[in-house]
Amino acid sequence: MRTLDDRLGISDEELRRKQLLAAPTLPVEEPLLADRPDHRIERLPSDRLDPDNPWGFKLQPPELLYDRGELKNLSISRGTLTEEDRYKINEHIIHTIRMLSALPFPRHMKDVPELAGGHHETLIGTGYPKGLKKEEMSDVARMMAIADxxxxxxxxxxxxxxxxxxxxxxxxxxxxxxxxHIDPELFALFIRSGVYKRYAEQFLRPEQIDAVDEEALLAG
Known part of the structure; x- marks a missing residue:
């Protein structure tokens, strides 16, 4: 049983969503948890990706920008992220590529957008944001994925x-x-070259630098 007005002390944006429905007469009996219309935050048309976008992005956004539905969020079977939350995290790489593609890099740096934006791709087209396969990525882009x-x-x-x-x-x-998800030949080079050791000596904490069985890693 709710006896207080739930439209008091909230932001203008929250109030706008609540006004989609008529305010009930108080007191009102309602479930403790629910998925209500005001939980649904619409995605603006400008936030949607054209399938023929010039960057080749295949990462399509979900219908909503956010879904604050209480039952929906409590029903997440694995982890803590909704579809909308996961997209918001993954979206950073779209902004990276769009921003870098707009910069006037000199010729010898023309591949920067690809190198900075390809570390979430895989060898079999299951990555994002372009769903690239191994043969569609440069060696350096695949190296960047391992480093990242x-x-x-x-x-x-x-x-x-x-x-x-x-x-x-x-x-x-x-x-x-x-x-x-990563190139096996380049990963083997990463191990054999000892570059991971040099990175560790310079950037990792002493307690992180433990014994590594390189042969077991390469044989796996």
Missing amino acids: IFEALTAADRPYKPMKTLSQALKIMTFMRKDQ
């Missing part, structure tokens, strides 16, 4: 996850190699 993943796994400044040790990070990357 390794840095993300070992970073000590991510508030949403603990940092990984060298052996933990590289083990995780072997699973990504198996799933064809």
Whole structure:
């Protein structure tokens, strides 16, 4: 039973959404949790991607910008993100490519948008934002994917996850190699060249630098 007006003390945007429905006469009996129309935040036409967009993006946005439905959010079966939340996270790479593509890079830097924007692609077309396959990516773009993943796994400044040790990070990357998320030949080069060690010595904390069985990683 609700006896207080739920339209008091809220933002103009929240009030606009609540005004989509007539205000009930108080007191009113209503469920404790619900998916209401005012939970649905519409996506503007300008936020949608044309299938024939000039960048070749295939990452299509969900219908809504956000869905604050209480039942929907409590029904997430894995993790904590809705479809809308996941898109908002993935959308950063679209902004990266669009921004960099608009800059007048000199000729020797013309590939910067591809290199900066391709590290979420996979070898089999299941990545984003373009759904590229191995043969559609340059060697350097595939190298960047390995570097980006390794840095993300070992970073000590991510508030949403603990940092990984060298052996933990590289083990995780072997699973990504198996799933064809990263190039197996370039990953082998990453191990054999010892570049991961040089990075660790310069940027990782001492407690992260543990023993690595390179042969086991390469044989997996």
